[in-house]
Amino acid sequence: MDKVLSRSQLVNWRTAVFTIFFVTGLGFASWASRLPAVKRDLGIDDAEIGILLFISGAAAIVGLSIANVLVVRLGARRGMFLTIVTFSLGVAVVGLGVEFLESYAVTAIGLALMGVGMSATDVMMNVEAAAVEQAFEKTLMPLFHAFFSLGTVAGAGIGVLMAVWNVGVAWHLWVIGILVLIAGLVALRAVPIRETMHDDPATPATRRERLAEQLAVWRDPRTYAIGAIMLGMAFAEGSANDWLTIAMVDGHGETEAVGAIALTVFSVSMTVFRVLGGPIVDRIGRVWTLRVLAVAAGLGLILFILAPNLPIAFVGIALWGAGASLGFPLGMSAAADDPAKAAASVSAAATIGYLAFLCGPPALGWISNQIGILPTLWIIVGLIALSGLASGAARPIAGSKVGAGHPHH
Template sequence: MELELSRTQLAQWRAAIFTIFFVTGLGFASWASRLPAVKADLGINDFEIGVLLFVMGAASIVGLSLANVIVARWGARRGLFATIIVFTIGVVIAGLGVSYSQSFAVTAVGLVFVGLGMSATDVLMNVEAAAAEQATGKTLMPLFHAFFSIGTVVGAGVGIAMAAWGVAVALHLWGIGVLVVVAGLVAVRFIPRREVTHDDDAPAATRSERLAQVLAVWRDPRTYAIGAIMLGMAFAEGSANDWLTIAVVDGHGQTEAMGAVALTVFSVAMTVFRILGGPLVDRLGRVWTLRILAVLAAVGLIMFILAPSLPIAFVGVALWGAGASLGFPLGMSAAADDPTKAAASVSAAATIGYIAFLCGPPVLGWISHQIGILPTLWIIVGLIAMSGLASGAAKPIAGSTVGAGHPRH
């Protein structure tokens, strides 16, 4: 039986999830922002940096798979305790490997833990976010993801400051690790134990049934339709994060500084639309919001590819970022419409989305090596169109109060 929560408890629950999204983004960006220092301290080349990133990415895919089992066996709340700690252990080991032992192998081991902990935490925090959204009855998922984006901006800013001040990678990462584990574990204490997130103390037989339910969602056609929405928009977002600066420099012949400005424009547009997205969805509904934003993203990306001047390219980047902002969070929200299988469905949807994030950049890199970066981006236009065509799958199921929309008459 579900626990009835007071308004104060609901507010604490939401604040706890906001915190976890923020510190996860902070931790990820803190590592990424120090890659030049990692390269220098370890005395390695770009290929070896690529190997480290591959190791973390491979571990992340394993973590995504384990998250489904964690939710089924221990629940999202208890699972978050474990995954946040695993992530922090990874940060500590990676810092030790970079700054003290200066060992490629030790650093790689740390990144295995980082990848496992971060990806599993991503799935579990989205499970809790979806449950909080359903309990509140309002679209909150875009705002939760905005806090992750804000965390990455803060993490990148802190990383710039640490690099400018000459702070060792280990000291920087250890400080962030302490902040993540303390804030994360305190936040988890304010997440209620609820059956919908599998945090109730059920007998072993029920847990076995839960594991079967996790596998059953992969036989539901709606899972794959929602996955198509998230796949297209995950590629749209991930391609910008990894290739936009290169596209500005190599494709449009601009300076590296202009590439950084373009990425900033994209990130700001995405974050702003995630902050504003909830009320928009509650007015227009999930399906029409996704359709409109898919058109916006496709038009923006086409403008960027064909832009005859830098100002037009920047307008395209802003539209691209705004249009790509809500596909992933609204896919998560749609997956959680049925409370009886919310945890399993959100886990499956998250797995599809994060695999796109992890596998998309190297695939695009290989293609761009063959045909050039700007022609490669037409593939993303096609994937955005696929996402828009699939957006009907995000229509709330009968009984769900989130995402239906309430147009004015």
């Protein structure tokens, strides 16, 4: 049985999870914002960038696969200690590979470490966030993801400055890697040790039972329906993080700095809507929120692809970011509706979402090499439509404390 936490312990726990979301976003966007420089320094084309992203994605799938095992064996708290260290090390190795060694192979190793560390951390921090949300009994998941987006805004913004000032990729990523490590490990100290997160030591027999519980959710059709919502929006978000800078430079003929500004605009738009998301969901409910935002994301992406000038491209980017903002967090929130299997369900939903988030962008790189980056983005428009059509699956189950909406309050 988990002990009842005091108000200050709950607030500290929430702040700790906010911090972990933030530094994960910071580390990831720091790498993404320097993609044009990585391409130039290593002397590679879009297809080879796609291979790097595929390696990162494949490693991330490994991270997703081992996240459940880490939770069962070590608990979410100790598991995150291990994965944050791995992620930070990966960020540093990428910097070394790109600039000092100019080695495609070393860069790929760094990205593999980043992929494993980030995706496993992501599953565990979403499990923790869902537990915090249920403890506070209000929609907080978009706000947690807003902190991830704030991290990406900070990462992209710093990336703009680094590109303008011609700071090398290595020094940039080394400093970020150290920041992620220190902030992440300090935050973990405020995460409570809880039996439901398997933070208590377990015997091998108990671990087997726990793993069986984790795997049982894959037989629940609702897991896949929620996964369909997250699939389209994860593609919409992941493609922007990995390809927006390059779409601006190669597709619309802008400078690297404008490409980095575009990623910043996308990240700011996502962040604003994630901050506003909780109150909106508590007013109109999860399902309608997701439907409206799917329309916004699709319209924004179409505007960006067809934009005849820069202002219209930026309007499209802002709508794309706003529309893509809540699919992932509300999918997580829906998965956590049943407290008895929240940890396992959130892990499963995160796995489906992250498969799209991580595998989509490398596939887009390959297609882009055949037909160009802007025509490739039409694929995402179709997937956003799929996400909108699947929104009904996010309707809260009986007894859930969040997500139904209260239109008359």
